Amino acid sequence: MTIKFAKRMDNLKASEIRELLKLTEKPEIISFAGGLPAPELFPVEEMKRVAEEVLEESGMQALQYSPTEGYTPLREKIAKRMETIGIKAVAEDILITSGSQQGLDFTGKIFLDEGDLVVCESPSYLGAINAFKGYLPEFVEVTTDDEGMDMEELEKVLSTKKKVKFIYVIPDFQNPTGKTWSVERRKKLIELANKYDVPVIEDNPYGELRFEGTRPPAVKSFDTEGRVVFLGTFSKTFCPGLRVGWTLAEKDLLEKYIFVKQGADLQTNTMAQREINKFLDIYDLDQHIEKIKDVYRKRRNIMMEGIKLHFPQNLKYTYPEGGLFTWVELPAEVDARKVLEKAIEVNVAFVPGGSFFPNGGNENTLRLNYSNMSEEKIQIGIERLGRVLKEML
Ligand code: PMP
Numbered sequence: 001m002t003i004k005f006a007k008r009m010d011n012l013k014a015s016e017i018r019e020l021l022k023l024t025e026k027p028e029i030i031s032f033a034g035g036l037p038a039p040e041l042f043p044v045e046e047m048k049r050v051a052e053e054v055l056e057e058s059g060m061q062a063l064q065y066s067p068t069e070g071y072t073p074l075r076e077k078i079a080k081r082m083e084t085i086g087i088k089a090v091a092e093d094i095l096i097t098s099g100s101q102q103g104l105d106f107t108g109k110i111f112l113d114e115g116d117l118v119v120c121e122s123p124s125y126l127g128a129i130n131a132f133k134g135y136l137p138e139f140v141e142v143t144t145d146d147e148g149m150d151m152e153e154l155e156k157v158l159s160t161k162k163k164v165k166f167i168y169v170i171p172d173f174q175n176p177t178g179k180t181w182s183v184e185r186r187k188k189l190i191e192l193a194n195k196y197d198v199p200v201i202e203d204n205p206y207g208e209l210r211f212e213g214t215r216p217p218a219v220k221s222f223d224t225e226g227r228v229v230f231l232g233t234f235s236k237t238f239c240p241g242l243r244v245g246w247t248l249a250e251k252d253l254l255e256k257y258i259f260v261k262q263g264a265d266l267q268t269n270t271m272a273q274r275e276i277n278k279f280l281d282i283y284d285l286d287q288h289i290e291k292i293k294d295v296y297r298k299r300r301n302i303m304m305e306g307i308k309l310h311f312p313q314n315l316k317y318t319y320p321e322g323g324l325f326t327w328v329e330l331p332a333e334v335d336a337r338k339v340l341e342k343a344i345e346v347n348v349a350f351v352p353g354g355s356f357f358p359n360g361g362n363e364n365t366l367r368l369n370y371s372n373m374s375e376e377k378i379q380i381g382i383e384r385l386g387r388v389l390k391e392m393l
Contacts, residue, residue, distance in 0.1 A: 007114075011133045026347075030381035032303075032368040033349040035175060035324055041292050042239045043283070050278045054271065062274045068262050070096025070246070071273040077280050078232065078246050085207065086221030087230065093248050095257050096268045100205055100233040100245035104128045106260045107201050107229065108135040111165040119157055119167040119198075121149055123356035123365070125175045128168060128203065139358035140164070144174075146318075148181030151188045158196040166199040171219055172207035173323025176356045176367040180321065183216050190222040199253070200228045205245075208237050208289055210322035211297040226250030229257075234276055236324070237289050242272040296324070296371050302378045303370040310386025312393045324371040327353065330364040331393060337363065339392060346384045 054062050069075070075091035082089045097103045104127065112118070112135035120129070122141030129139070140157050143150040148171065158164060169189070171181035181189075193200050202219045220228040226249075233245035247257050261267070279285070303326060304319055311317075316329040330336060336352035343349065353365025370378060 008134050008136055011136065012130065028347050029344075029349055030347060030373060030377045030384070031349040032370065032373065032378075032381060032385075033351050034372060035369055036372040037236055037240065037324075038292070038295055038371055041295060042241075043279070043288060046279065046283055047275065050275050050282070051271075053282075054274045054278050058274065062271045064270060066267050066270040066273070068095075068258055068267050070094065070268060071270070071277055074244075074273050074277040074280075075246075077277065078248075082218075082230075082232075082248065085215060086217035087248065089248055093250070093254065095247045095249075095254055095261060096273055097245045097247055097257075097261065098243045098265065098268050099235060099240070100203060100231040100247075101127055101131065102261075102264070103229075103231040103245060103247040103257070104131040104201075104203065105134070106247070106257050106264070107166065107168075107231075108132040108137075109260050110256045111135075111199070112137045115163065116165045117161055117163045119154070119164055120358065121169060121174065123176055123353060123362065124168065124358065125170055125203065126356050129356075129358045132168075133358075137165070141357060141359055144177070144179070146179055148179075148185035149189065151185060151192065154189070155192055158192055158198060164196075164198055166201050167193060168201045168203065169219065170203045170206075172204050172215070173209065173320055173325070175206070175323075176325055176351070176353060177327040178318040178320030178323055178325045179327075180216070181219075186216065186219045187222050189219060190224075190228070193227055194225055198227070201231065202228055203231045205231075205233045205236050206323035209293055209296060209324070211293055211300060213321050220248070226253065229253060237285065237292065238276065238279070242269070242276060244268060244272050244276050293322075296322075299370040299373070299375060299378055300326075302375045303368065303382055306379055306382030306386070310383045312386075312390050315389075324369050326368050326370065328366050328368065330366070330389070332364050334393060335363045336366040339366070339388060342388045342392065343385055346388060348381045348384050348388070350385070 072091050075094040078094055079089040079091050108131055114136035116137045117140050118132050118137045119140045121144040142154050220230040230248040318327045320326050340352055351367045353367055354363040
């Protein structure tokens with residue numbers, strides 16, 4: 001039998017991160033590869049009480065089908081939380097999704113025909129690139145520095161290319177670079193999006209994990225024309241296993257997401273939504289986030305001190321003020337995949353940065369995650385990686 005797959009499958013191959021995550025299952029590996037939260041911080045005991053109370057109080061509803069839009073009390077609470085980053089919203093502006101990843105897939109489905117253009121940061125989140133690829137677009141990468149996208153370059157793209165369907169950005173502690181956009185660039189992005197009449201997708205899973213400084217207002221907070229779709233998630237502030245995220249958008253846009261959600265899976269897990277809502281009722285999520293931040297801040301510190309101490313001098317790297325990742329640029333001629341091969345020999349893993357560039361190149365970069373390993377393992381792993389780098393450079 002010759003199986004004929006859809007054309008979109010030509011574009012999709014196993015993600016490097018997924019392949020690497022398989023390696024991290026070996027206990028001897030010190031992995032800076034994934035983007036996993038620290039599991040010891042998951043509120044397991046609290047969730048036992050939460051699950052019991054949900055089933056006790058509303059077991060029949062919790063195990064039943066529920067509205068596509070999501071559980072209204074949870075949507076109300078999310079809307080309220082959005083105020084802290086300058087977004088005025090009510091429950092009706094929010095669709096609960098199965099993680100923000102589902103919001104990314106829906107974005108592709110809603111906006112992209114074959115050959116359309118997605119404008120994104122260079123580099124960008126691999127999971128989004130892969131989700132969009134299923135809809136056969138082309139990617140236009142815009143150079144990104146410590147303050148966000150280069151706005152002159154963005155304007156050049158928007159003024160010359162006709163098939164741009166949306167601009168995709170991760171403005172807070174970006175995956176993979178750990179960088180955060182300045183307020184000026186956020187405003188300018190909206191100015192250009194308005195001028196060239198393009199939607200903006202603001203993907204923000206990490207903004208709440210800020211270790212120091214103040215959180216800038218969301219890009220969405222500057223949106224006066226309802227052109228920004230904001231994607232949020234409980235994956236990094238609570239736990240990814242429940243798969244609860246949200247899409248926040250103006251009515252006509254959100255309707256499209258709701259319509260597509262119906263076709264995809266009818267609704268997000270009712271029990272999971274009610275559990276998170278119950279947790280928010282009886283516990284203090286912000287207090288929980290403070291605990292996460294205390295742990296990640298220390299791990300970030302250990303990693304950054306280790307890099308300074310053990311990596312070859314004059315490498316460029318991000319000092320992230322929050323989130324889960326730092327990003328290292330090696331000399332142009334060094335291939336991070338080769339470095340990974342050597343690193344694995346000493347039981348250390350990371351993600352070579354090349355796969356975060358949808359149009360390829362930039363093989364001299366790498367992403368390091370500091371949220372998932374203990375301080376001791378970070379120390380040992382960075383020292384080993386430093387040795388590998390010094391041998392190779
Ligand atoms: N966007 C970005 C930038 C991410 O890093 C991730 C998770 N790695 C997601 C979206 C998806 O997260 P989730 O589906 O768990 O909400």
